Amino acid sequence: MRPTADIKQLLKKTPIKTNPEVNQAVLNDLMDRLDTVTATPTATPRPNTWRLIMENKTFKMSSAAAVLLIAALVGVSQLVFVAPTFAQIIEPILKAHTIAFDMIVGSEDTSPAIHDRIKGPRIRRTISNMPNIVQVIDTENSKMLTLADENGNKVASYINIEGPIAEGTQFFHKFLRGSLLNLKDNPDFEPIRLEKQEIDGRKVIGYAAEDETCGIKIWADTKTFLPVRMEIQVGPQFYIIKNFEIDIPVDDAEVSMEVPENYTLREAPIDFSNVSEEHLIESLRFWVEVLLEGHFPDSLTTEDYMNQMPQLERKLALLVDTPESEKEQMALNFIRGMVFLQLFEMKQMEPWHYSGGGVKLGDAETAIFWYRPKDSQTYRVIYGDLHVEDAAPEELPK
Amino acid sequence: MLEDKLLIRKIKKGDKSALRWIYEKYKDDLLRIAAGLLKTRSDAEDVVHEVFVNFVQTVDRFILTGSLRGYLTTCVANKARNLNRTEARHATVGLDDIDPPAGRLRRPDEWIIMDEAFSQLCEAMTTLPYEQREVVILRVQGRMKFSTIAALQDTSVKTVLSRYRYGITKLRTLLNGEIES
Numbered sequence: 378m379r380p381t382a383d384i385k386q387l388l389k390k391t392p393i394k395t396n397p398e399v400n401q402a403v404l405n406d407l408m409d410r411l412d413t414v415t416a417t418p419t420a421t422p423r424p425n426t427w428r429l430i431m432e433n434k435t436f437k438m439s440s441a442a443a444v445l446l447i448a449a450l451v452g453v454s455q456l457v458f459v460a461p462t463f464a465q466i467i468e469p470i471l472k473a474h475t476i477a478f479d480m481i482v483g484s485e486d487t488s489p490a491i492h493d494r495i496k497g498p499r500i501r502r503t504i505s506n507m508p509n510i511v512q513v514i515d516t517e518n519s520k521m522l523t524l525a526d527e528n529g530n531k532v533a534s535y536i537n538i539e540g541p542i543a544e545g546t547q548f549f550h551k552f553l554r555g556s557l558l559n560l561k562d563n564p565d566f567e568p569i570r571l572e573k574q575e576i577d578g579r580k581v582i583g584y585a586a587e588d589e590t591c592g593i594k595i596w597a598d599t600k601t602f603l604p605v606r607m608e609i610q611v612g613p614q615f616y617i618i619k620n621f622e623i624d625i626p627v628d629d630a631e632v633s634m635e636v637p638e639n640y641t642l643r644e645a646p647i648d649f650s651n652v653s654e655e656h657l658i659e660s661l662r663f664w665v666e667v668l669l670e671g672h673f674p675d676s677l678t679t680e681d682y683m684n685q686m687p688q689l690e691r692k693l694a695l696l697v698d699t700p701e702s703e704k705e706q707m708a709l710n711f712i713r714g715m716v717f718l719q720l721f722e723m724k725q726m727e728p729w730h731y732s733g734g735g736v737k738l739g740d741a742e743t744a745i746f747w748y749r750p751k752d753s754q755t756y757r758v759i760y761g762d763l764h765v766e767d768a769a770p771e772e773l774p775k
Numbered sequence: 776m777l778e779d780k781l782l783i784r785k786i787k788k789g790d791k792s793a794l795r796w797i798y799e800k801y802k803d804d805l806l807r808i809a810a811g812l813l814k815t816r817s818d819a820e821d822v823v824h825e826v827f828v829n830f831v832q833t834v835d836r837f838i839l840t841g842s843l844r845g846y847l848t849t850c851v852a853n854k855a856r857n858l859n860r861t862e863a864r865h866a867t868v869g870l871d872d873i874d875p876p877a878g879r880l881r882r883p884d885e886w887i888i889m890d891e892a893f894s895q896l897c898e899a900m901t902t903l904p905y906e907q908r909e910v911v912i913l914r915v916q917g918r919m920k921f922s923t924i925a926a927l928q929d930t931s932v933k934t935v936l937s938r939y940r941y942g943i944t945k946l947r948t949l950l951n952g953e954i955e956s
């Protein structure tokens with residue numbers, strides 16, 4: 378290792394310990410001060426948004442452009458650029474009969490992309506790092522048809538996705554529309570205009586918006602006003618959506634829930650209707666025992682799970698003494714664990730925390746994951762040996 | 776990050792759990808940075824407390840344009856620099872009036888608990904000239920870009936890079952035994 382890296386590691390990794398009582402005392406002091414700040418009206422009345430806008434030179438120029446827009450509408454000029462509003466940009470997404478896009482779970486454009494083609498309540502989904510699998514999702518009936526083609530061995534499976542998945546968090550297009558609608562209908566919502574820029578060779582105008590549950594940036598083509606790219610942050614998870622195609626022809630056969638003729642239907646349906654803490658624990662075990670070599674992953678997000686999906690089969694194949702049925706259960710529980718985690722990610726502000734990086738399986742002293750179940754006053758804490766304890770907020774590891 | 780923006784928005788509405796979230800997220804990093812920049816533990820603790828207090832007291836008109844981590848780190852760095860300058864001007868105070876170096880004092884109200892490893896690191900840091908120390912800490916612990924540090928120190932990126940190299944080399948010499956162990 379280079380000596381410089383050693384020093385950096387030392388600087389980064391040398392732990393700092395703090396006195397819990399002082400921590401709490403400082404926090405209490407800050408909270409008291411926050412009470413004072415939020416209870417006291419600002420001494421100088423802040424100018425309202427309208428006055429700020431009117432005093433802004435950019436707005437004055439935009440006002441002029443707006444006047445010219447009216448001229449354009451009556452055919453006097455077609456040459457004036459007028460920025461689309463946030464509502465205009467999202468309208469095509471909200472009103473689309475069919476829509477296709479690439480979604481990346483993560484912040485890197487090079488990460489695996491989920492390609493969705495959506496027609497009404499049906500989605501046809503392919504994933505770039507799993508080219509032999511097609512999923513057709515029926516959001517109305519909470520059912521998914523998975524078509525796998527392994528070297529000509531074509532198998533179809535029905536998956537029950539009732540419950541939390543079908544309630545809206547799993548189907549991203551529902552979430553997407555839901556978020557946009559929430560933003561649009563939120564009286565506090567104030568989109569922030571972004572700088573004009575180029576994306577994929579197209580001139581775009583963008584808006585940033587956020588509400589209690591998520592933050593969204595959306596860019597649209599300055600000529601067509603059609604969406605070009607979205608970036609969404611929900612809790613710690615980041616998503617990129619791009620390559621939009623709106624109102625494209627999607628054949629009914631593409632989103633059919635019927636098993637194609639040349640596929641064999643798997644007899645036992647797969648059930649994803651219930652996901653729980655036990656599945657998360659089993660998926661953590663899978664991370665350590667199958668995917669990594671005795672350690673928990675450095676981070677635990679949907680993106681991390683997605684990146685591991687292509688290795689699942691190869692890693693499971695190495696378990697020569699494990700019956701196939703057991704391997705299948707392990708893989709399913711791994712995915713169920715991811716879905717359970719997604720419930721936290723999508724709720725965004727539900728308190729949860731993962732800190733398993735570097736912890737070895739069997740470490741009964743080190744907490745690696747904790748979360749507060751809905752309506753609970755206490756937390757569930759999972760330790761490195763995967764046992765679980767309940768803990769009051771003040772008992773949580775620092 | 777958008778997550779921080781959401782939390783700030785909640786804090787503006789008086790949400791204490793959001794304040795707790797921000798506090799828990801950044802306090803250790805800020806204390807670590809302050810402890811490296813300042814000669815005494817109590818100064819480091821005071822600076823971080825002040826930064827949080829200022830943040831809360833101005834939160835109703837606070838607009839986050841970059842990262843909150845970067846903003847808070849810059850606040851700590853600025854306050855630490857001001858404090859060091861003030862102390863340099865009043866360097867004639869008696870030794871009894873000065874806190875012992877970090878790590879040699881135990882108080883019941885201490886915020887940072889100095890164990891041996893952290894104490895050694897802080898003591899090694901204090902042997903570096905302040906500009907070098909600041910560059911090393913802001914770069915490695917504060918995750919700041921060299922260009923940002925250059926703007927903060929009102930100097931060129933080249934000078935900052937040079938300070939960084941000298942600082943790291945000296946620390947390597949001082950802490951050599953620690954690394955090898």
